[in-house]
Amino acid sequence: MMDIKGPTTYSKVTHQFLAIFCANIISLSHGCSLGWLSPYLPLLQSDSSPLFTGSINLEETSWIGAILCVGGVVGNSVFGYLCKLIGRKRSITLLAIPNLGFWLCIMFGHYVYHLYFARFLIGCTGGGLFVCVPLFVAEIAEDRIRGTLGSLLLVCSNVGILFSFVAGCYVSYEIFPYVMIVFPLIFLFSFYFLPETPQYLLQQDKVKEAEIALRFYRNSNNFDSKEACEKFDMEMAKIKQLSKQNNDSEKFKFADLKTPAARKGILIGVTLMAINQFSGCFTLLNYSATIFRDSGSDISPNMSSIIIASIQCIGTYVATILVDKVGRKLLLTTSASATSIGLAVMGAYTYLDKLKFDLHNFNWVPVCSLSFVMLIASIGILPLPFIVLVEVLPKNIREIGSTLCVSSISVTSFLILKTFPILTNVIGLHGCMWLFSGACTFGTLFIIFVVEETKGASLDPVKSRCMSIY
Numbered sequence: 001m002m003d004i005k006g007p008t009t010y011s012k013v014t015h016q017f018l019a020i021f022c023a024n025i026i027s028l029s030h031g032c033s034l035g036w037l038s039p040y041l042p043l044l045q046s047d048s049s050p051l052f053t054g055s056i057n058l059e060e061t062s063w064i065g066a067i068l069c070v071g072g073v074v075g076n077s078v079f080g081y082l083c084k085l086i087g088r089k090r091s092i093t094l095l096a097i098p099n100l101g102f103w104l105c106i107m108f109g110h111y112v113y114h115l116y117f118a119r120f121l122i123g124c125t126g127g128g129l130f131v132c133v134p135l136f137v138a139e140i141a142e143d144r145i146r147g148t149l150g151s152l153l154l155v156c157s158n159v160g161i162l163f164s165f166v167a168g169c170y171v172s173y174e175i176f177p178y179v180m181i182v183f184p185l186i187f188l189f190s191f192y193f194l195p196e197t198p199q200y201l202l203q204q205d206k207v208k209e210a211e212i213a214l215r216f217y218r219n220s221n222n223f224d225s226k227e228a229c230e231k232f233d234m235e236m237a238k239i240k241q242l243s244k245q246n247n248d249s250e251k252f253k254f255a256d257l258k259t260p261a262a263r264k265g266i267l268i269g270v271t272l273m274a275i276n277q278f279s280g281c282f283t284l285l286n287y288s289a290t291i292f293r294d295s296g297s298d299i300s301p302n303m304s305s306i307i308i309a310s311i312q313c314i315g316t317y318v319a320t321i322l323v324d325k326v327g328r329k330l331l332l333t334t335s336a337s338a339t340s341i342g343l344a345v346m347g348a349y350t351y352l353d354k355l356k357f358d359l360h361n362f363n364w365v366p367v368c369s370l371s372f373v374m375l376i377a378s379i380g381i382l383p384l385p386f387i388v389l390v391e392v393l394p395k396n397i398r399e400i401g402s403t404l405c406v407s408s409i410s411v412t413s414f415l416i417l418k419t420f421p422i423l424t425n426v427i428g429l430h431g432c433m434w435l436f437s438g439a440c441t442f443g444t445l446f447i448i449f450v451v452e453e454t455k456g457a458s459l460d461p462v463k464s465r466c467m468s469i470y
Contacts, residue, residue: 012219016141019217020149022190023133024156026095029183030129031160033102033122036176037064038288038305039168044115050173052110058421060112065287066418067116071098071123072410079128080403087204088136089196091128096184098124103184106177123410129153130386130406135399138390139197140217147323147387154383155316161285162309169302198239211236242395256397265393268451269405272332272385275443277412279339280436281377283420284308284370291429292366304367311371315378322379328388329453335380336447340440342373347433354428381443391454 041061049055056064075098082091098121105118133153141149164180171179195201198217201210214220220232256262276282284291285308292304299307322331346369353359386406393401423432 025187027156028160031157035161035164068123069414071120072127075124075127076407103177103181139199150387151320273409278439312374315375331380336443338376343437347430351430
C-alpha cells in the first residue's frame with residue numbers, strides 16, 4: 001500500500017487532457033496539411049501555377065488527391081508495427097518526421113512529382129496517426145472520459161483543416177508552408193516529456209515505471225484519503241492483470257482472428273471505416289473549392305469551403321460533449337441517416353442545375369446542404385468509428401485489428417479520391433452525391449442491426465459483449 005499524504009484527490013483528469021492535447025498537436029498539423037489542397041488546387045490547375053511544369057491536368061489532380069491513401073496504407077502498417085515494437089509514445093513522436101517532410105516538399109518542390117511525394121508523406125502521417133493515437137488514448141484514459149478524449153483527434157484535425165482554408169485565402173502558396181511548419185516543432189517539444197502508457201510499460205516488465213506513469217496520468221502523486229489510495233491500487237492491479245493476460249498470449253496467431261469476438265470486432269471496424277469514407281465527407285473537404293465552383297452556387301468557392309470546415313469543427317466539438325453522455329450507437333445512427341438526407345438534397349439541386357432549371361432563388365442550397373452534412377457527420381460517422389474500433393476489438397488482436405481496419409480506410413479513400421474527379425465527368429456531381437447518400441443509408445441499417453453500444457464500458461468486458469451477439 002502507498003503512503004497517504006498531500007492534498008491531491010485520486011484521479012483528476014487534468015493530466016489526461018493535457019497528454020491527449022499534446023499528442024494531438026500533430027493531428028492539428030496533419031489537418032493543416034490535409035486542408036492545403038483545397039485552397040491551392042485551383043491555382044495549381046490554372047495558367048498561374050507555381051510549378052515549373054505549369055498547370056496540372058485532370059489525371060495529375062486525381063493522383064495528387066489519391067496518393068495520400070497509398071501513404072496511409074504504409075503508415076498504418078509501419079506505425080502499427082512500431083506501436084508494438086517501441087511503444088505508443090515513441091511511435092507518435094516519430095509521426096513528426098513525415099509531417100515535417102510534407103511541409104519541406106511544399107517549400108522546395110517545383111514539380112508535380114514533388115506534390116505526389118508530399119501527399120504520400122502526409123498519408124503516412126495520417127495512417128500512423130489513426131492507429132497510434134486511439135491506442136494511446138485507450139491506454140491512458142479513464143472509461144468515463146475515454147470517448148471525449150478519443151474525439152479530440154478529429155477535433156484537432158478539423159481545426160487544422162479550417163486553419164488551412166482560412167490561411168489559404170490570405171497567405172501565398174510560397175509562404176504557406178513556412179507558417180505551418182511551426183506546429184510539428186511545437187509537438188516535438190511538448191510531447192517529448194510525457195511518459196509511456198502504463199499498459200505498454202507493464203508489457204515490457206517495467207513495473208515501477210508503469211506505476212509512475214499511471215500516477216502521472218491520474219494526477220495522483222499523493223492521496224488525501226485511504227479510499228483514493230485503494231482505488232489507485234485497484235486500477236494498477238487491474239492493468240497488471242490485463243497485461244499478464246496479454247503477455248500469456250503475446251505471440252499473435254491467425255487463429256485469434258477466427259474467434260467470434262474477433263470476427264465481430266473486425267466486421268464492425270471495417271464497415272464503420274467504409275461508412276466514414278463512403279459518406280463522401282473526406283472527398284468533399286479535399287475537393288471542396290472545385291465542388292462549389294461546379295455546383296452553381298453564387299458564394300465564392302473558398303468562402304464556401306471555410307463555412308464547411310467551420311461547421312465540421314463545431315460538429316466534432318459537439319461530439320466530444322455527447323459521446324460519453326448520449327452513447328455511440330445513437331449518435332452513429334442519427335448521423336448516418338441525416339447525412340444520407342443532406343447528400344440526397346445536394347444531389348437533387350445539382351441535378352436540377354444541370355437540367356438548366358432556374359435556381360437563382362435557391363443558390364443557398366449547396367452551402368446549406370453540405371454544411372448540414374458536415375455538421376451531422378462530424379457528430380457521429382466521422383469521429384466515432386475510431387473510438388468504437390478500439391472498444392470492440394479484443395485485447396489480443398487490438399493492435400493488429402486496429403492496423404487492418406485503419407488500413408481499410410486508406411484503401412477506400414484511395415478508390416474514392418482517385419475516381420471522384422473522373423466520376424463527376426461521367427455521372428455528374430449529382431450522381432456522386434446520390435452514391436454517397438446510398439452508402440449512408442446502408443450504414444444506418446448496419447449500425448442499427450449490428451453495432452452494439454460501448455459507452456462507459458471498460459475495454460475488456462466489451463469482448464464478452466461482442467461474443468454474446470453470435
